[in-house]
Amino acid sequence: MMWTAILLAALGCYLLKLAGLSIPSRVLEHPLVHRIADLLPVALLAALVAVQVLADGPTLQVDARLAGLGAAFVALLLRAPFIVVVLVAAVTAAGLRLL
């Protein structure tokens, strides 16, 4: 199951890239298509943040993960690089669990 998903994602992501370099640009020139394609990553990433931090199986749970996200938010405001943001989130959550 996992390997099927990996190969599906690999093939699909490659074809999406190749399509961009191959199909005539007028096919996707409609502004609505562009707007939706621009908004898709925003919607999906925001949903991933929310589910990752608050969902625990089928329930919503406020715990150390939310504190980690808050710390990541502050790190991003301070223009920290990606790896620092990730580390700050992890260390904050791990630290809270030690208390």
Next chain:
Amino acid sequence: MTASPDPVLPPGERSGIVRDGVAVGIATGAYGISFGAISVAAGLDVWQTCALSLLVFTGASQFALVGVVAAGGSPLSGAVTGLLLGTRNTLYGIRLAPLLGWRGWRRGAAAHLLIDESTAMSVTRETTAAARVGFLSTGLAVFALWNLATLGGALAGEALGDPRTYGLDAAVGGAFLALLWPRLKDRRNQLTAVLAAALALTLVPVAPAGVPVLAAAVVALVVGVVSHATDPTEVPGRDDLPGGGEHQR
């Protein structure tokens, strides 16, 4: 958008573009370490983690797949989420195709390297020669370091043991927020993000894991249809990349 046919690139300009590309590649390696560790924490093995970086090779889609799996979703719903995120590479390709001007097998090979970073480091070049050097040097540097870093991160993650002890579950949320951050500049995107998060959380108690995230794509659809602004496709700029902004002219 049509590039002037200029096959000769001054050596100084060429090495400058290559240097910038390698700098971006090194900075991106850091993402790779976190991806490797997070993927193993989500339950994938080292081989599966490395296969994702080698074959899928587009960061946000890889993070999405392992993120959905980490949250208890099925691998297939993770793959579909990754595919939806991969659609933005199609738009990058449409912007870059006339500039890069590759045909046949070269286009087929270049397609694998079509990601945020290689786009940002080539889309602003004025000649085909400069764009190709920027695209290839950045794409190849990121590919090499992203894969090495993934392996390192996966092995480290495996050695760590229980991911919760080190807050790796919280690191996933931080990683997604960092990927989202550069896209939150305008109000329409902020609204989309808030609505998508709210919809996903509403669905968590009633839908199988993996579905709430996929359902959030509907928010992009609805906001796209009801909003009328006609701004051009957002392509990542060099300022959006770690290590990419230093040699701006």
